[in-house]
Amino acid sequence: MATFKQPRFRPTEPRDWTVSVAVPTSIIGDCVTREQRTTFAGRIARVLAIFSVDEVVVYDDSPLEQRPGDVDRDAYTGDIDAAHFLEHLLTYLETPPFMRKTLFPLHPNLRSQGLLPSMDMPHHPFKDEWLPYREGLTLPGRPKAGTGTMVDIGLPETVAISETIPPRTRLTLRMPENEGGKPEPIHPAAPRTEGGYFWGFSVRKASTVSNVLTEGPYEEGYDMSIGTSERGLPLSQAFPEHKEANFKHLLIVFGGPRGLEYAAMNDPDLSEMGISGVRTRELFDHWVNVLPNQGTRSIRTDEAMLIALTGLRKLWDTT
Numbered sequence: 001m002a003t004f005k006q007p008r009f010r011p012t013e014p015r016d017w018t019v020s021v022a023v024p025t026s027i028i029g030d031c032v033t034r035e036q037r038t039t040f041a042g043r044i045a046r047v048l049a050i051f052s053v054d055e056v057v058v059y060d061d062s063p064l065e066q067r068p069g070d071v072d073r074d075a076y077t078g079d080i081d082a083a084h085f086l087e088h089l090l091t092y093l094e095t096p097p098f099m100r101k102t103l104f105p106l107h108p109n110l111r112s113q114g115l116l117p118s119m120d121m122p123h124h125p126f127k128d129e130w131l132p133y134r135e136g137l138t139l140p141g142r143p144k145a146g147t148g149t150m151v152d153i154g155l156p157e158t159v160a161i162s163e164t165i166p167p168r169t170r171l172t173l174r175m176p177e178n179e180g181g182k183p184e185p186i187h188p189a190a191p192r193t194e195g196g197y198f199w200g201f202s203v204r205k206a207s208t209v210s211n212v213l214t215e216g217p218y219e220e221g222y223d224m225s226i227g228t229s230e231r232g233l234p235l236s237q238a239f240p241e242h243k244e245a246n247f248k249h250l251l252i253v254f255g256g257p258r259g260l261e262y263a264a265m266n267d268p269d270l271s272e273m274g275i276s277g278v279r280t281r282e283l284f285d286h287w288v289n290v291l292p293n294q295g296t297r298s299i300r301t302d303e304a305m306l307i308a309l310t311g312l313r314k315l316w317d318t319t
Contacts, residue, residue: 008129009122011196018054019250019316020222021309022212024061024263025082026256027301038112041089043302048090049121051309052198055217058086059206061256061263083205085109089116091203095170096124098154099137102168122197127155131175133191133199134183138169151183159183172199209263210270212253213283222251227260227284228308235311238288245315252308253284254301 023044031037048056060067060083068081088109093116095103104110118124123135136151136159143150143160150158151171161183165171172190173183191199206212216222224247232238239245255263264270264280281287290308291299299307 009131009197014192014194014196016193017248017250017316018218019052020055020057020216020252021048021053021305022057022059022206022209022251022253023086023301023305024059024209024254024256025086026061026258026262028082028086029257034108035112035115037085038089038115040302041086042093042116044086044305045090045093045119046117047302047305047309048201049119051313053201053309054192054198055202055204056090057204057206057212057216058083058090059209059212059263061209061266063266064268087203087205090201092116093119094121094200094203096135096154098152099135099170102137103170121200123191123199125154131197132177132195133186133197134173134175136171136173136183138165138167138171140167153183161185208267208269209253209260210267210283213251216249216251218249220248222249223247224249224286225251225253225284226286226288226312227253227281228255228288228290228304229260229281230289231278232281232287232289234289234292235308238286239312239315244317247315250315252312254304254308256301257298 027044028037028040031040044056062082088107092100092104092110092113122131123133125131125134134153136153139150139152139158141150142148145160147164148160148162149165150160151173152158153173159173159182161173163185165185171185172188174186174190175183188199191197202217204215204217206215213222213225224245253260255261261277261280264283265276270276270283275282288308290304290311
């Protein structure tokens with residue numbers, strides 16, 4: 001039996017609450033080359049991983065007339081579709097490296113993938129590192145027993161599961177505690193809700209900022225939302241008490257170079273409701289300025305994410 005090193009990751013308390021972050025397509029608007037766009041997406045992904053964010057939403061804040069029409073995204077090589085590009089690269093980065101070649105065919109978005117950073121998340125373990133959970137990719141063929149499915153889990157040897165699942169399917173597995181047991185397919189959220197591990201982030205694309213709020217994956221929706229703006233309250237005033245906030249699903253929405261007000265202005269549903277400009281704050285439970293009296297004319301979104309999540313982390317982590 002293989003000998004594993006001690007895991008680098010220690011689980012926290014199991015949690016069913018989540019933290020989501022939304023970023024606009026305009027964050028890569030000033031990137032003139034594919035290499036610049038790629039490295040920017042890599043910085044965003046690293047921030048998400050460092051702060052254990054569970055979901056990232058990429059929303060389009062550009063004017064409707066400037067958005068690409070209905071095209072074949074895999075064949076699209078014209079002007080950059082920023083929403084597709086960010087969704088593609090963030091999903092690629094979240095995926096364990098050993099299965100990327102199979103799940104992500106050659107594509108123009110990935111031509112500069114060599115510039116992307118290592119993510120080092122718990123579900124991207126080293127081959128000699130043991131965790132009670134593992135991500136796997138199903139393989140063609142059958143186990144020696146004749147039933148079930150072979151699964152690549154990033155180790156020198158594949159494993160077998162009892163279930164029959166088509167090839168090229170990504171799975172989350174609970175690993176057996178003894179040598180004779182079999183891995184068991186589980187819900188992708190189980191490492192977080194049962195084991196207390198941060199297990200990567202899901203990626204969702206929204207056509208507008210209002211759809212960020214209304215099209216979430218949680219049946220009960222987001223019960224706390226925070227919009228970021230230089231016209232918002234300082235964090236110390238918005239959240240004066242140093243104690244955990246009471247939420248089940250928290251959403252933090254960032255604007256691009258022209259702010260969330262620009263995103264609201266380009267949202268047809270919000271325009272019909274008369275929500276734009278200063279009224280944009282009405283979309284959120286809290287409207288915050290993550291760094292008053294900044295020393296530069298503007299703060300890039302990746303910088304704002306680092307600052308905001310550092311300050312807001314007290315809402316869910318009092319350690």
